[in-house]
Every structure is written in structure tokens, then in C-alpha cells.
Amino acid sequence: MQSYQEMTKEELLAEKKSLEAEYKKFQQRGLKLDMSRGKPSQEQLDLSMGMMDVLASYVDLTCEDGTDCRNYGVLDGIHEAKVLIGDMIECNPDNIIIYGNSSLNIMYDTIARSMTHGVMGSTPWCKLDKVKFLCPVPGYDRHFAITEYFGIEMINVPMLPTGPDMDMVEDLVSKDEAIKGIWCVPKYSNPQGITYSDETVRRFARLKPAAKDFRIYWDNAYCVHHLYDIDQDHLIEILAECKRAGNPDMVYKFCSTSKITFPGSGVAAIATSANNLEDIKKQLKVQTIGHDKVNQLRHVRFFKNIHGITEHMRKHAASLRPKFEMITDMFDKELGDLGVGTWYKPKGGYFITYETLEGCAKNVVAKAKKAGVVMTPAGAPFPYGKDPKDSVIRIAPSYPSLEDLTTAAEIFVVCVKLASIEKILEEK
Amino acid sequence: MQSYQEMTKEELLAEKKSLEAEYKKFQQRGLKLDMSRGKPSQEQLDLSMGMMDVLASYVDLTCEDGTDCRNYGVLDGIHEAKVLIGDMIECNPDNIIIYGNSSLNIMYDTIARSMTHGVMGSTPWCKLDKVKFLCPVPGYDRHFAITEYFGIEMINVPMLPTGPDMDMVEDLVSKDEAIKGIWCVPKYSNPQGITYSDETVRRFARLKPAAKDFRIYWDNAYCVHHLYDIDQDHLIEILAECKRAGNPDMVYKFCSTSKITFPGSGVAAIATSANNLEDIKKQLKVQTIGHDKVNQLRHVRFFKNIHGITEHMRKHAASLRPKFEMITDMFDKELGDLGVGTWYKPKGGYFITYETLEGCAKNVVAKAKKAGVVMTPAGAPFPYGKDPKDSVIRIAPSYPSLEDLTTAAEIFVVCVKLASIEKILEEK
Structure with a gap:
């Protein structure tokens, strides 16, 4: 034609x-x-109905370490759930906190905490005149809704076939201390389906941000959401790459099982460095009595392990x-x-x-x-x-x-x- | 002796x-x-094991209104859960938002939102020099941990056999615009087991706070936690009393099923006025994709209705x-x-x-x-x-x-x- x-x-x-x-x-x-x-x-959705059967009234709801999942206790998630999620997002279980049903909620809480309490001792963002975020575009509208809600100025960064325009990212973050973060969906991105190239991830890990409290918000929402069995995109694991690059604290990685089991009834998690985890837990222990361990156990018993996923x-x-x-x-x-x-x-x-x-x-x-x-x-x-x-x-x-x-x-x-x-x- | x-x-x-x-x-x-x-x-805990059987793989997880509980959608909770919780805390289902597993988390989020966004258009608390809360003592340590975390000054108010010393409460809130809230466990209080008297509740509803964004944080944690079948304490329902007194927006009421079914795997809720709900939902729609509807349905199917509870x-x-x-x-x-x-x-x-x-x-x-x-x-x-x-x-x-x-x-x-x-x- x-x-x-x-x-x-x-x-x-x-x-x-x-x-x-x-x-x-x-x-x-x-x-x-x-x-x-x-x-x-x-x-x-029907694919996950078996999850409704793995915890029946005759089943013991005790974790491998003896924790009764039905009772209070365990702030950061049961160990076997950390192992499963760790395998899913290629992270050490020790770097993971399991949350409730929504990774978006973790991201929101992360920004909200930074607003009122800063990041690892930095000035709370609500005390600053200006806070900015980089937003690779097109991107995920609900990311942008969070930063907009908190009055954070958003700067568009064009998406290339390799991921965000890294020349622009490097230039902006190194110059402007008001830039505190960047929203990323690094694998099978929302909405384009682009996976960040190896070079892009390496350049992310080597950023030299002017702001000490700059973090990469790495929303690995589609980490295992391949359409093909062999012809899959590969994404370099960012936490390890940041560690190798001498920037271990620069990334928060988010994920959930929302589009694996049931949206709204899945399990969400953050993976980040020990320093960041310590900072987060200071808040978490005040915020909640802990997340739903029974649902964590339900997911573990259903999938058994990463091969199950x-x-x-x-x-x-x-x-x-x-x-x-x-x-x-x-x-x-x-x-x-x-x-x-x-x-x-x-x-x-x-x-x-x-x-x-x-x-x-x-x-x-x-x-x-x-x-x-x-x-x-x-x-x-x-x-x-x-x-x-x-x-x-x-x-x-x-x-x-x-x-x-x-x-x-x-x-x-x-x-x-x-x-x-x-x-x-x-x-x- | x-x-x-x-x-x-x-x-x-x-x-x-x-x-x-x-x-x-x-x-x-x-x-x-x-x-x-x-x-x-x-x-x-064993009393609630039947809850593990009500949703099996052969069970339809559709709500009365046709909502598939397994998928995205429904920000404020499924209707039948609102009815059940409404009956439990004596509120209109329309005044309720169902959350995740932790009422403490709702309280935390309520304070966090007030810090960054104020209350129904008031100045965000983080922009104020001083924010104070009244704390009936002895009280619940985790309430106090939240206000302490946000740097809110806490003022002790003695508990009497009838509830907090209302002379002191009335005096303080009417004079000091920095006082934005009071923590209450009004029924079978933590730790004393005191239920606020009718007079106390009526005086609460008739408070004339200097701060327009003053709210009563009414943690009705033990609303149905009676030890006796007939010899029960009765607490006047605060939302209705505030409405009658011309102060419909003055109270946030919190509850959960944590000590009814499984702690950590229950359902928590807030009940408040239409104006407050509107204010809260502006945040909620940014914060989350919605809470766990399957668990809401599980609770409804297990209890059937308030008589079941x-x-x-x-x-x-x-x-x-x-x-x-x-x-x-x-x-x-x-x-x-x-x-x-x-x-x-x-x-x-x-x-x-x-x-x-x-x-x-x-x-x-x-x-x-x-x-x-x-x-x-x-x-x-x-x-x-x-x-x-x-x-x-x-x-x-x-x-x-x-x-x-x-x-x-x-x-x-x-x-x-x-x-x-x-x-x-x-x-x-």
C-alpha cells in the first residue's frame, strides 16, 4: 500500500x-x-483459583521458622515469601520487605515518608522549596499521580528504544539538587513494552546525583511477565549493579504479584540496600502491626518456588x-x-x-x-x-x-x- | 488481712x-x-479456621453487585463488607471505607496525610510551627508512637472511671489552635478496660475546638469484645452523636477484625462523615489500587452477618x-x-x-x-x-x-x- x-x-x-x-x-x-x-x-484470573485451596482449615499455617502466620508478629514478611519474591526479582531475601497487596502503595508510602522524614537523615522534602522528579515519557500515569499529589515538579525525559534518554538523565541529576528521584518501569515498560538496555542500566547505576537523597524508583512490575518462553528480554539486576558501581543505596526496587495471581489480593514488596531498609523499618514499625502473613503463606504454598511462578x-x-x-x-x-x-x-x-x-x-x-x-x-x-x-x-x-x-x-x-x-x- | x-x-x-x-x-x-x-x-485463633474454607476454588468470588473480587476495582471496599462492618460499629455503610489488615495503618495514614495535605483544606501540619495531640493516659503505646514519630507534642489527660477528664479536654481544645486531635479507645479501653460514659461521649460530640482541623481519633478496637453476654458496657455511637450536636466532621472512627479473626490478616476500616470521606478518597485513589477484596469477601462469607460476629x-x-x-x-x-x-x-x-x-x-x-x-x-x-x-x-x-x-x-x-x-x- x-x-x-x-x-x-x-x-x-x-x-x-x-x-x-x-x-x-x-x-x-x-x-x-x-x-x-x-x-x-x-x-x-481462573489460573490462580488453586490458590484458594492451599490453605484450608485442616492445614497448618505455621512458617518454616515456627511463626504462626495467624497471629501478630513479623514486621517485614515471612522468610519463605522473601525467598520466593527474592527469586522472582533476583535479589537476596535479606534485602526485601514484604508489604500488603499493592506495590503502588509502597511507592506512595516511600514518597510520603521522604516528604515528612527525608531519606536516611536528609532534610524532609516538605521543608524544601522545590522537589523535582524525572519522568521518562510515556510512562505510568499512577506514578505521576503520586508525585503530582505531593506537589513534586515533574520533568519529562524521552523514552528511547533503549530506555530513558540517559544523556539527559545524567546531565539533570548531576546538576540539580532538587531532583530527588526518577520513575522507571525498566522491563516491558508501561506503556511501550521497552526493556532498558544493559548500557542504560549500567549508566543508571553509575549516576552521580547532586542530591544525596536521590533515589531510582525502579518499578519492576513486569519482571516475569514474558510473552515467550525463549525469546525474552533480559534486564540487568539493578541492586547488584548499583552495589558494584559503589552506589548501593541509590535504588528502591518495587514489585508485586498483582498481575500474577489476583490484582488487589496479591503480595507486594520492596528490595533495597541494608541502609535503606533500616531507614524504612523505623517508619514501618510505627505505621503497622505488620502485613498479611496468611496471604504471604498462601502465595508460597501455591507456587512452592520460582519454578512454580x-x-x-x-x-x-x-x-x-x-x-x-x-x-x-x-x-x-x-x-x-x-x-x-x-x-x-x-x-x-x-x-x-x-x-x-x-x-x-x-x-x-x-x-x-x-x-x-x-x-x-x-x-x-x-x-x-x-x-x-x-x-x-x-x-x-x-x-x-x-x-x-x-x-x-x-x-x-x-x-x-x-x-x-x-x-x-x-x-x- | x-x-x-x-x-x-x-x-x-x-x-x-x-x-x-x-x-x-x-x-x-x-x-x-x-x-x-x-x-x-x-x-x-483456631476459632477462625473455618474462614480458610469459605473461599475454595469452586466458589464464585463475585460480589452481590457483580464485582469480581479477584480483579482490579473498588477503592473503598465491597458493599457487603461495608454492611457487615457497619453493623459491627453501628454506622451507615455509606460512611465507611474498608482498608487492608491494620487499623493502626489507617490511623498512621490519617496523620501522615494531615501532615502533608492538611484536613479538608486546612494548612498542612508540616507547615505549622507546632502541632499537639491530647493523650488520655494510660493509653495505647502505638497511638503515641505515631504522634511521636511525626514530632507532634503530646499532652497527657488523665483517665477517670468515666473516660478522659472532659473538663481538661474541653478547656484545652477550646483555647489552643495547635491541638489537632485526641487519641481515644472509648470502649474497654487499652489498657484499663474503661468504657466512656454517656456524658463523656456527649461532651466529646459537643466540643468547640479552636482548630477547625481538630479531629477525635476514636479507635473502637474492642467494639464487640465483650467478656459477658448480658453484662456488657454500652458506648454511645459517636458519629451519630457528633451529627446531632452539629459537629458531623469532628470524628474519625477506626476498627478492625484483628482480634476477631486473625491479627494481621483481618479487615480494617474507617467510618466518618461524607466530607471527611471525600477528603480521604482524594488521597486514597492516589495511594493504592484498592485493598484486598478477596479477604473482605472471605470475612463476609465466614460471618454471613452481624449475628455471626x-x-x-x-x-x-x-x-x-x-x-x-x-x-x-x-x-x-x-x-x-x-x-x-x-x-x-x-x-x-x-x-x-x-x-x-x-x-x-x-x-x-x-x-x-x-x-x-x-x-x-x-x-x-x-x-x-x-x-x-x-x-x-x-x-x-x-x-x-x-x-x-x-x-x-x-x-x-x-x-x-x-x-x-x-x-x-x-x-x-
Whole structure:
């Protein structure tokens, strides 16, 4: 097929007319489809129902070390859960605190603590005139919501195919003491599905921040969320790399089982250096009587070990893979030659990002909505909801059935084509 | 028996000698007993094992309103959990947010939010020169730990048999805008087991605080923790009373099922006015993806309704009652006539408080320790761990077996007698 840019005005108008007819047909079907939320499908949730059986009334709820999981005690998580999570995120169990059900909540608490109590003895951020965070974009809207809530100024850093633009990151953090952190989803990133390259991780570990209380907020949300068994991305483990680089305290690593077992009923954790752990525990012992040990034990008994998680994630992949492939295949076939946008083919994670011609994303999302397809709002993957180029659209393929998703993708493609033609015609 | 105060020096010395022989015998037994922690016993934990069976792999985890509890969604708790908790704490379900496993964590978060974001638009407390809290004493050490952690100045308010000294409370809050809150355990209080009188609750609801962002932190931890079926304390419901008094926004009410099902694996909640809920949800939606709905459903399916909780608490009472009665009976018999201290006979809750002669508490706790009985450290129930009279000792009867507890109480009684005689002899 010919690129839209190379078409004459007449050719574009003819194509537009034909697309509008197609669009109208979709509209007439009165569809209600949703590609907006990174939610597991019911089929995926069913994979974890066995977890409901591993702790029955006749089962002993005692840990290996004799702790009765039903009673008070154990602030930082039961040992066997630390081992399991440690294997999952490639960290020493001793560097881990197991929390409740939400890694987002750990990140929120980490920022909140820094606001009121600083980081390892630094000035509480609420006492400073200005606190800034670097935000690789596009990124995860809920990260940005936390920093926005605390009045932290957010600075966009472009994502490259290798991860955040490290020239820019290095330059900014070395100069500006007000920059206290950077949000990262380093593996199968939200929303693009990019995994940071080895060089990127090494440069992260070697940062020389002006602020002593600068930390990398390393949200390893999709650490085991591969779509393929062999063709997997590999991410260098950041804690070890920071230690090797002489910056052992510079990173907080977050993870959870939310998209492994049940979202909202999983287990979340932080992994970080001994110094950071000590700092965190000073707060934690005041904040809570400890997290849900029974649920920790439930996860351990269900998976048994990291191999159990691997096998479980193969089942998730079997459900997700056809959805991801259908979409990128359709993009290749329908949009590949048109010169109206770009996308990555993620090897894992929960999202595909379609990058439109500049100024088209809102229009595409609006058109899709009018044809019955809900997308993540354009702009959402940016701080303050502002996409400077109005070009990024996050696609969440997990929740709908493959059939519904196929229809939704067909509609999306028509909307992209239409919006692109409108844009090109404007400029002609 | 004769009061120690009325004894001659010779009589006291003779009594002392006999007690020291008794004490030495206990020491020689090399006991390891613990009356320090308000932990349910294994027998009590076993009462909730049925909860492990109500959600099995063949059970539908869908709420009444169609919500799949396994997936994302529902920020403030599933409706049926709000109904159950609402019945438990006598509040409208619409006034409730269900949280995770720890009501302490809700209280911490409430203070933390007030520090960084104020209360319903007030100046964030971290921007104020001074923030103060009223602390009825003796009280719950973990409340005081939260306010201490945030650098909030704590002012002791004496507990009377009717609750906090309301003359003092009214006077202080009406004059001092820096006073932003008061910690209350209004029913079967920790550690004394006192329930606030009707007058006390009514006066609370009618407070005229100088600070608009003053709130009553009403920790209704022991709302259904009665020892008796008929002879129960009654507490006026504070939210409704505040509403009647024209102060609907003045109270945060906290509760959990920690000492109903499993500590650490229960469900906690806040109940408050619509205005406060709106303020809280602004934070909550940034802080978390929502709390564990599966565990909420588990509790609902296990108890079915409030009658289920009532019947369940009768079983707890059957386990706890003999322990409480053994201790207060022994105090009556052994210490009743000696004039060496006072105590209440709680009708519920988790603690008994023994108030020694002034300056004896630390000595009693130290003596008990040397004879193999661990008590809560003297001073713990006071802000900064400082008991101005060194006279309050918290006794936690729940965890040990009745047999062990009886031995521990015998040792405690000997220690009280010895420490009292030492004190009286000093003064003679």
C-alpha cells in the first residue's frame, strides 16, 4: 500500500470516503469494547483459583521458622515469601520487605515518608522549596499521580528504544539538587513494552546525583511477565549493579504479584540496600502491626518456588500472546506502509503503544469512543496528563476476549487512518 | 488481712522475709511466662479456621453487585463488607471505607496525610510551627508512637472511671489552635478496660475546638469484645452523636477484625462523615489500587452477618473470661485489703491495668522479669514512655494458658507486695 504522505489530495479524499463508510458500519453495530485498562481477563484470573485451596482449615499455617502466620508478629514478611519474591526479582531475601497487596502503595508510602522524614537523615522534602522528579515519557500515569499529589515538579525525559534518554538523565541529576528521584518501569515498560538496555542500566547505576537523597524508583512490575518462553528480554539486576558501581543505596526496587495471581489480593514488596531498609523499618514499625502473613503463606504454598511462578506465567502468556500478536500483526498489515505512526512489538508486559502522527492521538481516541471502543485517555501516560506531541496512545489488550479485541483493533485502525488523513489534508 | 500502711516496721519486715522466700521459690523454677502482649491465644485463633474454607476454588468470588473480587476495582471496599462492618460499629455503610489488615495503618495514614495535605483544606501540619495531640493516659503505646514519630507534642489527660477528664479536654481544645486531635479507645479501653460514659461521649460530640482541623481519633478496637453476654458496657455511637450536636466532621472512627479473626490478616476500616470521606478518597485513589477484596469477601462469607460476629465473639469470651476473672479474683483475694494498688474489672477488651503505689511500677516489672514473667514495660502506656507516677502496669491475659497465667499472676502478686513494702519502708 502507498504511504498517505505520498498520496495526492484526491487519493486521500477517496480513501477518507471509503474509511468513513467503514467507520459508520462499526458505529451502527452499537459495540461496547474496552482497551483502556491493564486488567487480567477472567481466563487469567481462573489460573490462580488453586490458590484458594492451599490453605484450608485442616492445614497448618505455621512458617518454616515456627511463626504462626495467624497471629501478630513479623514486621517485614515471612522468610519463605522473601525467598520466593527474592527469586522472582533476583535479589537476596535479606534485602526485601514484604508489604500488603499493592506495590503502588509502597511507592506512595516511600514518597510520603521522604516528604515528612527525608531519606536516611536528609532534610524532609516538605521543608524544601522545590522537589523535582524525572519522568521518562510515556510512562505510568499512577506514578505521576503520586508525585503530582505531593506537589513534586515533574520533568519529562524521552523514552528511547533503549530506555530513558540517559544523556539527559545524567546531565539533570548531576546538576540539580532538587531532583530527588526518577520513575522507571525498566522491563516491558508501561506503556511501550521497552526493556532498558544493559548500557542504560549500567549508566543508571553509575549516576552521580547532586542530591544525596536521590533515589531510582525502579518499578519492576513486569519482571516475569514474558510473552515467550525463549525469546525474552533480559534486564540487568539493578541492586547488584548499583552495589558494584559503589552506589548501593541509590535504588528502591518495587514489585508485586498483582498481575500474577489476583490484582488487589496479591503480595507486594520492596528490595533495597541494608541502609535503606533500616531507614524504612523505623517508619514501618510505627505505621503497622505488620502485613498479611496468611496471604504471604498462601502465595508460597501455591507456587512452592520460582519454578512454580515460571510455569504459572507460561499459562498467562498463552492467554495474552495471541492478543498481542493479533494487534501487532494487524498494525503491520493495515498500517505498516502508510507512514502514519510507529509501535514496538513488546515481548512482555501489559501494553502496546501506538504513536500517531503529531496531533492525532486525542482525535483517534475520540473517534474510537464514538464507535464504541474505550481507550486510555490520550495524554494519560504523561505528567499532568499532557502529551506535548498529542501522539501517544496506550493499548491494553489483556481484558477483552480475542474476538472482541479483534473488532476493537479493527475499529482502532480505521480511526488511526481517518485521523491521519484529516491531519495530512489539513497540511496540504 | 491488714493494710500494709497500718503495719509496724517489724510486721512489714517479717512479711517481707516471708515474701522473699516465696519469690525465691518462683525464681528457682526457671519459668518463662509472658503477660506483655495483647495477642490472641492459639485456642482463639483456631476459632477462625473455618474462614480458610469459605473461599475454595469452586466458589464464585463475585460480589452481590457483580464485582469480581479477584480483579482490579473498588477503592473503598465491597458493599457487603461495608454492611457487615457497619453493623459491627453501628454506622451507615455509606460512611465507611474498608482498608487492608491494620487499623493502626489507617490511623498512621490519617496523620501522615494531615501532615502533608492538611484536613479538608486546612494548612498542612508540616507547615505549622507546632502541632499537639491530647493523650488520655494510660493509653495505647502505638497511638503515641505515631504522634511521636511525626514530632507532634503530646499532652497527657488523665483517665477517670468515666473516660478522659472532659473538663481538661474541653478547656484545652477550646483555647489552643495547635491541638489537632485526641487519641481515644472509648470502649474497654487499652489498657484499663474503661468504657466512656454517656456524658463523656456527649461532651466529646459537643466540643468547640479552636482548630477547625481538630479531629477525635476514636479507635473502637474492642467494639464487640465483650467478656459477658448480658453484662456488657454500652458506648454511645459517636458519629451519630457528633451529627446531632452539629459537629458531623469532628470524628474519625477506626476498627478492625484483628482480634476477631486473625491479627494481621483481618479487615480494617474507617467510618466518618461524607466530607471527611471525600477528603480521604482524594488521597486514597492516589495511594493504592484498592485493598484486598478477596479477604473482605472471605470475612463476609465466614460471618454471613452481624449475628455471626456476635456468636463468634461469644466463643472468644469463653476463652478469655476465665483468664480475666482468675486475675481480678486473685487481686481481690491477695491484694484487696493491703492498700497497695487499684484496678478495674473490665467487662471486655484485652487488658487489665494494675495501678501500684506511686514509684513502684518499674520495680514490680523488674522483679517479675527476674522471676521469669515478662510484663509490658512500665511507662509504655504513656507518651514518650514516661509514667509520671511510675504506677501503671498493663497486664495482657489472653495469650498464655490459664495454668501459666495463674502462675504468672501469683508471681506478679508477690512482686507487687514486695515492691510495696520496700516503698513503705523507705518512707517510714
